[in-house]
Amino acid sequence: MKTTPSASSLMSRENLYFLVLAALLLLVFPVLLDAFRLNLVGKYLTYAFVAVGLVLCWGKGGILSLGQGVFFGLGGYCMAMFLKLEASSPEATASQSTPGIPDFMDWNQVTELPWFWQPFHSFSFTLIAVVMVPVILAFIIGVAMFKRRVGGVYFAIITQAIAAILTILIIGQQGFTGGANGITDLRTLMGWDIRSNEAKTVLYFVTSGLLLACVLLARHVLGSKLGRILVAMRDQEDRVRFSGYDVASFKVFVFCLAAALSGIGGALFTLQVGFMSPSFVGIVPSIEMVIFCAVGGRHSLLGAVYGALLVNAAKTGFSESFPELWLYAMGALFIAVVLAFPNGIAGLYQRYLMPLEKKMLGGLGKAANTRPTAAARRMEETP
Amino acid sequence: MSTSRDFILTVEGLTVSFDGFKAVNDLSLYLEHNEIRVIIGPNGAGKTTVLDLICGKTRATDGAIRFKGQELTRMKEHQIVRSGVGRKFQNPSIYDDLTVFENLEVSYPRGRSVMGALAFRRDQQVLDAVHEVAETIFLADQLDCRADLLSHGQKQWLEIGMLLIQKPDLLMLDEPVAGMSVAERKKTAELLKVITRNHTVLVIEHDMQFVGDIADRVTVMHQGQVLSEGSLAHVKADPKVVEVYLGH
Ligand SMILES: Nc1ncnc2c1ncn2[C@@H]1O[C@H](COP(=O)(O)OP(=O)(O)O)[C@@H](O)[C@H]1O
Numbered sequence: 153m154k155t156t157p158s159a160s161s162l163m164s165r166e167n168l169y170f171l172v173l174a175a176l177l178l179l180v181f182p183v184l185l186d187a188f189r190l191n192l193v194g195k196y197l198t199y200a201f202v203a204v205g206l207v208l209c210w211g212k213g214g215i216l217s218l219g220q221g222v223f224f225g226l227g228g229y230c231m232a233m234f235l236k237l238e239a240s241s242p243e244a245t246a247s248q249s250t251p252g253i254p255d256f257m258d259w260n261q262v263t264e265l266p267w268f269w270q271p272f273h274s275f276s277f278t279l280i281a282v283v284m285v286p287v288i289l290a291f292i293i294g295v296a297m298f299k300r301r302v303g304g305v306y307f308a309i310i311t312q313a314i315a316a317i318l319t320i321l322i323i324g325q326q327g328f329t330g331g332a333n334g335i336t337d338l339r340t341l342m343g344w345d346i347r348s349n350e351a352k353t354v355l356y357f358v359t360s361g362l363l364l365a366c367v368l369l370a371r372h373v374l375g376s377k378l379g380r381i382l383v384a385m386r387d388q389e390d391r392v393r394f395s396g397y398d399v400a401s402f403k404v405f406v407f408c409l410a411a412a413l414s415g416i417g418g419a420l421f422t423l424q425v426g427f428m429s430p431s432f433v434g435i436v437p438s439i440e441m442v443i444f445c446a447v448g449g450r451h452s453l454l455g456a457v458y459g460a461l462l463v464n465a466a467k468t469g470f471s472e473s474f475p476e477l478w479l480y481a482m483g484a485l486f487i488a489v490v491l492a493f494p495n496g497i498a499g500l501y502q503r504y505l506m507p508l509e510k511k512m513l514g515g516l517g518k519a520a521n522t523r524p525t526a527a528a529r530r531m532e533e534t535p
Numbered sequence: 536m537s538t539s540r541d542f543i544l545t546v547e548g549l550t551v552s553f554d555g556f557k558a559v560n561d562l563s564l565y566l567e568h569n570e571i572r573v574i575i576g577p578n579g580a581g582k583t584t585v586l587d588l589i590c591g592k593t594r595a596t597d598g599a600i601r602f603k604g605q606e607l608t609r610m611k612e613h614q615i616v617r618s619g620v621g622r623k624f625q626n627p628s629i630y631d632d633l634t635v636f637e638n639l640e641v642s643y644p645r646g647r648s649v650m651g652a653l654a655f656r657r658d659q660q661v662l663d664a665v666h667e668v669a670e671t672i673f674l675a676d677q678l679d680c681r682a683d684l685l686s687h688g689q690k691q692w693l694e695i696g697m698l699l700i701q702k703p704d705l706l707m708l709d710e711p712v713a714g715m716s717v718a719e720r721k722k723t724a725e726l727l728k729v730i731t732r733n734h735t736v737l738v739i740e741h742d743m744q745f746v747g748d749i750a751d752r753v754t755v756m757h758q759g760q761v762l763s764e765g766s767l768a769h770v771k772a773d774p775k776v777v778e779v780y781l782g783h
């Protein structure tokens with residue numbers, strides 16, 4: 153295996169950045185932030201799952217999806233259905249005309265749990281569904297579009313349409329989905345109260361841990377030949393096709409992977425926020441998710457995480473003081489990023505901070521280089 | 536007509552119609568093993584379209600393309616490639632954001648499925664193949680260079696290298712020396728001579744000097760049809776060819 157010196161130092165640099173993020177999520181935030189703020193960060197991080205997926209499929213593969221909210225929402229709804237069933241035990245819903253079904257069903261004169269709700273009594277089924285429902289939908293969309301060579305703007309518009317359709321469907325089928333209010337009043341996960349501060353802290357750590365694992369998974373995929381094929385497809389799709397690859401199957405794969413990540417994010421969102429509603433599924437949230445990724449830097453997995461954190465923090469801050477201005481600010485931000493910083497925060501970092509850091513690390517590196525040899529000598533001296 | 540068994544590629548009655556306009560019209564072509572065939576002809580004669588039809592980029596309206604006993608007109612593009620047809624595009628098509636090494640590695644014919652690509656390992660076999668091809672295409676010293684930093688000529692060579700590493704039986708090159716300097720043309724002619732020791736090559740080219748250097752046989756196309764075929768001297772002396780080129 154040939155590794156050039158620059159490649160190996162790049163690897164260790166990547167590891168360093170990853171460790172910095174891990175320390176930030178697992179140590180710095182929990183120490184510095186109170187339970188309320190930590191829960192907010194945990195919520196932001198669930199969007200980072202989507203943003204990481206977008207780096208894979210948009211940044212690397214060149215497939216822009218404006219419908220990632222669909223997969224986020226499906227993952228979130230799967231989890232919400234499980235939690236809702238648990239909150240709708242016959243005892244807890246004794247006052248309803250049909251006890252044992254979710255309250256919104258009762259309000260809508262539904263008298264029996266619909267068939268597609270039944271399996272969500274099982275937690276293991278729910279966990280599988282959180283990933284597989286988004287993946288199956290992504291697979292169907294992917295095969296239908298990519299095998300027909302639908303790409304670029306057309307694909308983006310179609311994903312956008314799907315986001316709109318799903319929102320309308322959810323809102324329209326109030327008796328089965330909770331409608332515009334969504335699925336609310338979620339309380340416990342297998343008897344464990346998810347509304348307490350302790351639970352929220354635990355869920356924050358679960359989210360952080362899973363996010364870091366997903367970043368590693370994504371890094372592994374990008375590090376494989378598949379990652380280079382994605383970049384190659386973005387650069388010259390025909391060249392890849394006429395090098396013997398079935399381009400569509402690679403697109404389907406990466407689109408499904410991004411959907412799976414979004415679904416996991418959605419499920420964690422539901423757990424931490426305690427409800428799920430169509431407002432996280434449709435066109436606006438889907439576009440916001442693309443903005444998180446673009447601001448962070450669509451070529452950088454870690455950049456996407458920071459993008460999700462920063463834009464969401466800005467959104468919270470902004471909406472607290474000028475709620476009506478947020479959409480405009482978001483639009484302006486997106487245009488600014490696209491026009492001026494196409495590689496987002498990660499690009500700015502590489503351009504302006506990395507040279508500085510190199511200078512500093514260069515000095516440190518020399519010092520560090522002498523240390524191991526000294527240590528090695530000492531080891532040899534000790535019998 | 537001789538039996539198709541003697542030929543690696545047999546094209547018969549090939550026709551493609553774009554909204555009624557026949558870019559290729561009832562064209563037949565027979566390539567022998569390890570032959571270098573050059574297609575020449577004025578702009579718009581349909582030369583590029585013929586290559587598009589063979590590699591599956593464009594679907595034929597009519598006619599047959601048999602390659603090593605397989606009918607290509609019904610196969611998917613990647614299957615045609617896997618059966619041994621390599622095609623270089625007119626404008627250099629390389630992966631700008633990857634290094635020369637990675638460009639060649641991605642083209643290496645192993646791990647072409649999704650799972651295969653995930654499991655692909657950069658082993659000695661791959662390294663050897665990449666280095667060997669890089670040597671052949673004069674890019675051994677540029678392996679770690681990003682492909683978009685190469686000169687135009689080097690990009691053309693890289694794309695040829697990306698085909699060579701796939702070890703195709705038939706290599707189709709669309710104007711490989713267009714835009715090259717005189718020195719680069721010479722080197723490319725050498726390169727093609729090396730390549731053709733064990734490949735059948737179908738080249739589209741305008742540069743007559745270059746054609747004379749490499750061609751075994753020349754096919755002249757005009758308005759989607761074969762106007763003349765034979766040695767370069769033969770087609771140059773053909774009155775029909777003279778007329779088309781002088782009238783042009
Ligand atoms: N996909 C297409 N749709 C419509 N017309 C095409 C298409 N491809 C090629 N043509 C037309 O077919 C003719 C032959 O083109 P081409 O094969 O590129 O010529 P050459 O390579 O000999 O210069 C041209 O008139 C071109 O405009």
Ligand SMILES: [Mg+2]
Pocket residue numbers: 582583584625
């Ligand atoms: Mg042409």
